[in-house]
Amino acid sequence: MIARHIARTAAPAMTRRTFTSTRSQLASPFHYGEGPRSNLPFNPKTRFFALRFWGFMGLGFSVPILEAIWQTYKG
Template structure:
């Protein structure tokens, strides 16, 4: 006979409504509540997007000598 597996129908109880006891945004490696967060974020995203195009341009136009 095959043994029945004991699946639970109730979810695990959490002591806090958040995943971390310290609260929301605590598990992020940066602080989104700082004054210049939006500027730093979009600068990082812009450089990350432009870097492959800049490298490709540099590689195609560098000296062949």
């Protein structure tokens, strides 16, 4: 009986709750309004970006694999 009373009184409070963005949240200093790619720590519009990107990815993925191969065959 008590649980039913609590459920009836708590239900209107739960239905009134809405999730919206307020003006103070939109005006935070962490919102980047300068456009796309403005929040990246590098510039993807440079001349050799693709070469540097794939070089970094190739090195990053090959080092653990090559190290595992070296440890396996070290004997």
